Amino acid sequence: MTVLVRISNLTRVFDVSKPWLNRVIERLPRATLTAVRGVDLEIGEREVYALVGESGSGKSTIGKMVVGLLPPSGGSVEIDGVDPARETDREALGRLRADVQMIFQDPYASLNPRWKVRDIINEPVAARGGDASGLAGRLLEKVGLDAEDGEKFPHEFSGGQRQRIGIARALASGPRFIVCDEPTSALDVSVQAQVLNLMSDLKDDLGLTLLFISHDLTIVRHMADKIGVLYLGHLVEEAPPDELFGDPKHPYTRMLLAAAPRIDGFGREAEPPKGEIPDPINPPPGCAFNPRCALADEVCRARHPELRSLRGARVACHFAE
């Protein structure tokens, strides 16, 4: 398997300080929030890599850095050997941008309400001076809509149909790699099933590589070839789905799996997880999960565990075995 996307030591820091005048008057220091901290991962060609985590875990920030919507504060993203933040060859950059697309979470916010659907879909090609004639019609049919729908405006479509339009737009430039940021969390289950099926069909037909970002473990298990679990900006575990669900190694992964409501869990009286995600501005020292972890020890409070290989998975825990 050839590696298409290589993410090394990726870090993103946001400045969340108060305005300078407040800092002067109230004698406050600058405050920073590290949303993503030293994430290393590789995505193989034609692989579906899923990132899961709760809110504030940094999954969307990674997605934005991968497509180049946010510059990284440290580390690098290489797609097919090209780092968009450092590449100076315009031609290589242009090719890279056509190769990488994104599907967004909210189908109501991601389509321009004043543009016809045809123009929305053609834009990624037209903006680069390409020939987009007939493209929208073909793509609309590919995602299960009518070619004539190109003449309509986004408000004439339901949420699921809009997400199909978003998918058609992402396919317009003939990409190899698509980042899907919670593509179905705004949709109802029956519509979600339609969109997920469409995405896996398209992936097989077109040989796409996907980075699939979601908070929903059941969807991730359904879609992914490999799953990375994030907690407070750290990659804490990475494994193929069967491995992750069958033999979760990180205590946080175990907690997540236990907490997810199960459709066969009638009257289940599980001990609910303890605590909440800590404040990312003042994360706990050592392992970020230690305040909620049953296994936590002095080592966990002192030293951050490195990601290490363990039985077909990678896990960042001092005690996982």
Add this chain to the structure above:
Amino acid sequence: MEATIPRTEAAEPVLSIRELVVEIPTRRGVLRPVDRVSFDIAPGEILGVVGESGAGKSMTGNAVIGILDRPARIASGEVRLNGARIDDAAPESLRALRGKEMGMIFQDPLTSLNPLLRIGDQLSETMLAHLPVGESEARERAVAALDEVGIPGASQRVRGYPHEFSGGMRQRVVIALALCAEPSLVIADEPTTALDVSVQAQIIGLLKRLCRERGTAVMLITHDMGVIAEAADRVAVMYAGRLAELGPVRDVIQRPRHPYTDGLMGSTPLASRGLGRLRQIPGAMPRLGNPPPGCAFAPRCPKARDACRLDPRPEISGSGGGAACLFPMEAA
């Protein structure tokens, strides 16, 4: 399953809805977001109400507590709380019931708390309005209520404002607020949709425990089948404003009788079911203003025959529940 409270047929239901119809008159005709819905909730029972967006779940809940936004109104049918009709009650008497007899928990905890009042003041205000207590006792009870919903350091936190609490903690405050006057019915409308899974598990566990201890009836509105499976005793499946299926949660989830419930189950990606294609329901829910004749699900239903497309539409027969379908799925 000793965890659930057995539903005794003899017990008077806390909430009883019969043939409830909610209408919204518009310039282009009358919309019916809730169309002849009937169900009961017994003391201590959790009834899950599921359905996709626009199915009428929240509208049913809002009609029960009498907070429909104009021009939506209850057009016909009955809502009884502890035997007394409340659908035609005057706004003042409904206001006295809300908080006292009916507690409410909404999706977004930040918008259901007053941002300008301390948490403790909001709790004691509710108790002063509904319970025969004095100021100092209300204050003590506010601390006890926060303690009971698992807020650490309750005696200090009563002085906090809503923005000082995290999302999960705010929802705990809302639960404390909904339960502080010891209502007999709680309507929880998507109480965990805005929360992360680990916090969701905490909140659902809390809701289950408190309602079991107090014998409170709960109408739990959600779109998440997993939450329903774990929390509810019975479940009502809604589609296009109508009840599609009603029954004990195990039966409805494991042996759905209505093709819509069956489709809904098939399209839920199950952690336990592994890979493969998801079953999908073709098409989308009909628009409110223009429901098809007969069964509303017929245009999307794989089993629909001509009889399904004719009025009168199928109804749930029998008081115990069942499916509103002429050709229900075979019990496997």
